[in-house]
Amino acid sequence: MSEFIALFEYRFFQNALIASVLISILAAMIGTYIVSRKIVFISGGITHASFGGIGIAYFMGINPFLGAAIFAILTGTSIEWISNKGKVREDSAIAILWSLGMALGIIFVFMTPGYTPNLMSFLFGSILSVGQSDIMIMIILTTITALFFIIYYRPIVYSAFDPEFSKINGLPVAFFRYAMSVLIALAIVISIRAMGIILVLSIFTIPQSTAMLFTHNFRKIIPLSVLWGLTGSLSGLFAAYAVNIPSGAAIIFMLTIQYAIIKGLMLLKMAIKTGKDRS
Amino acid sequence: MSNVIARLNQVTAGYNGDAVLRNVSIDIHSEDFIGIIGPNGGGKTTMVKTLLGILEPFRGSIDFPQGKIKIGYLPQASQIDRSFPITVKEVVQSGLKPKTRWLPTFTHEQKQSVERLLEETGLAAYIHRPIGELSGGQLQRVLLCRALINQPQLLVLDEPNTYVDKNFEGELYQWLQELNQKMAILLISHDVGTISSIVKTIACVNGTLHYHHSNKITPELLKVYNCPIDLIAHGNVPHRVLKKHD
Numbered sequence: 001m002s003e004f005i006a007l008f009e010y011r012f013f014q015n016a017l018i019a020s021v022l023i024s025i026l027a028a029m030i031g032t033y034i035v036s037r038k039i040v041f042i043s044g045g046i047t048h049a050s051f052g053g054i055g056i057a058y059f060m061g062i063n064p065f066l067g068a069a070i071f072a073i074l075t076g077t078s079i080e081w082i083s084n085k086g087k088v089r090e091d092s093a094i095a096i097l098w099s100l101g102m103a104l105g106i107i108f109v110f111m112t113p114g115y116t117p118n119l120m121s122f123l124f125g126s127i128l129s130v131g132q133s134d135i136m137i138m139i140i141l142t143t144i145t146a147l148f149f150i151i152y153y154r155p156i157v158y159s160a161f162d163p164e165f166s167k168i169n170g171l172p173v174a175f176f177r178y179a180m181s182v183l184i185a186l187a188i189v190i191s192i193r194a195m196g197i198i199l200v201l202s203i204f205t206i207p208q209s210t211a212m213l214f215t216h217n218f219r220k221i222i223p224l225s226v227l228w229g230l231t232g233s234l235s236g237l238f239a240a241y242a243v244n245i246p247s248g249a250a251i252i253f254m255l256t257i258q259y260a261i262i263k264g265l266m267l268l269k270m271a272i273k274t275g276k277d278r279s
Numbered sequence: 280m281s282n283v284i285a286r287l288n289q290v291t292a293g294y295n296g297d298a299v300l301r302n303v304s305i306d307i308h309s310e311d312f313i314g315i316i317g318p319n320g321g322g323k324t325t326m327v328k329t330l331l332g333i334l335e336p337f338r339g340s341i342d343f344p345q346g347k348i349k350i351g352y353l354p355q356a357s358q359i360d361r362s363f364p365i366t367v368k369e370v371v372q373s374g375l376k377p378k379t380r381w382l383p384t385f386t387h388e389q390k391q392s393v394e395r396l397l398e399e400t401g402l403a404a405y406i407h408r409p410i411g412e413l414s415g416g417q418l419q420r421v422l423l424c425r426a427l428i429n430q431p432q433l434l435v436l437d438e439p440n441t442y443v444d445k446n447f448e449g450e451l452y453q454w455l456q457e458l459n460q461k462m463a464i465l466l467i468s469h470d471v472g473t474i475s476s477i478v479k480t481i482a483c484v485n486g487t488l489h490y491h492h493s494n495k496i497t498p499e500l501l502k503v504y505n506c507p508i509d510l511i512a513h514g515n516v517p518h519r520v521l522k523k524h525d
Contacts, residue, residue, distance in 0.1 A: 032364075151382070157365060157369065157373075158373040160363075161360070161363050161370070162354070162359065162373070164354060164358065165352060165354060165374075167333055168331050168350070168352055169373070169374065169376065170376065170377075170380060171380070172380060216409035216411055216412075217364055217365075217366055217409060218365060218369075221364055
């Protein structure tokens with residue numbers, strides 16, 4: 001027990017805890033939008049394409065996450081643009097951007113002379129190495145996103161639910177859809193720092209799926225996703241420390257276990273209820 | 280006539296440069312109840328989207344002689360994602376016109392009007408339910424409330440009778456006839472037989488538009504314009520049509 005308490009005195013662990021809380025809140029809002037609009041695949045495209053930006057940034061010697069952010073925003077907005085024009089099959093376009101981004105990333109990382117960065121930390125993340133500046137960016141982005149959701153909750157939901165009707169009704173639908181794709185891109189990139197490219201989508205989808213076991217009201221899914229994101233990522237963080245396994249993987253494992261247990265309990269409850277009704 | 284509220288003027292429209300609709304002109308009057316029939320892909324929805332301003336025509340114009348009018352729109356059921364986590368109340372509210380375009384807040388009266396309309400239409404018990412829990416007919420009723428909440432002068436319905444049971448269909452047609460006392464209605468359908476009995480006039484859209492200033496479907500209409508081709512697919516409807524001609 002004292003070992004656990006000592007853990008909280010480490011700066012890196014404090015940072016990891018703060019990052020978990022911030023990402024849980026940020027991903028709850030953005031993820032609810034992603035899951036509701038069924039654009040998980042688009043988000044996967046944004047995530048993987050951003051690796052191209054990381055590679056180029058390394059090659060040019062600038063901050064890799066700046067490169068990732070630029071790539072992610074460009075991918076997100078161009079997919080939104082493509083789906084509006086409807087001339088190219090949207091899913092094919094996503095697959096192309098997805099793999100092109102990964103390819104560019106590998107090429108440029110390979111071409112970077114001297115020190116080769118640890119690819120593993122980009123692919124699987126390292127929440128324990130999150131620094132003070134990362135936390136600052138997370139705080140700023142989470143605040144901006146929260147304000148945007150509070151002020152524009154209605155247009156965000158309306159333009160996601162039925163864009164055509166909302167447009168007829170005079171809502172600036174295009175603005176809200178593009179604004180959301182920029183926020184999605186930024187939220188994904190900042191979360192990659194902690195969760196990695198391959199694992200990051202989990203925090204944007206699993207807590208939401210767990211929340212949707214309880215409610216199908218957009219407004220209520222967000223706080224419930226914060227809750228499930230927090231319990232999953234914090235327990236994952238402690239589990240990672242306790243058994244000495246990578247934190248990103250441990251968090252996803254916990255998020256999924258949580259979902260499975262709740263789903264299982266609900267099925268059990270239903271089975272008991274129907275059993276009672278029959279007798 | 281002076282009570283024209285909307286006018287399509289030699290409109291040619293379509294998608295990606297291909298015209299689906301050619302040189303279509305029609306006047307819509309304030310008391311009209313027009314049934315728009317025609318085969319799938321004939322341009323019914325294209326025409327309506329042009330009228331609603333979500334599709335720019337290649338040529339021609341859409342005019343509102345008495346100034347901008349409020350239009351209520353009920354899209355095709357297939358356009359609605361029923362698993363989207365949104366409540367009945369939110370759906371109907373989304374039809375309200377916010378006071379400002381950029382900060383959509385609604386007045387107390389507007390919010391009350393939503394509740395009142397849901398009560399009048401027997402949906403009060405479902406007000407906080409997500410739409411995924413509704414039946415096809417209930418959802419259509421909610422979407423019709425969304426179209427009506429602004430008290431439009433023109434109501435446009437795109438195939439309102441798909442995915443609903445016959446019971447609701449009858450209810451709907453009665454409701455539409457009541458609404459027609461207050462507003463013009465444009466009803467798209469491929470079910471010619473049923474709508475011919477409730478609409479006042481019929482417009483046939485198959486690339487071009489043929490407007491009949493009556494609700495009688497004649498064999499000429501069907502033959503000469505080669506109009507509702509998918510009639511053949513609807514078992515007993517042609518039978519009903521021939522009967523009407525008698």
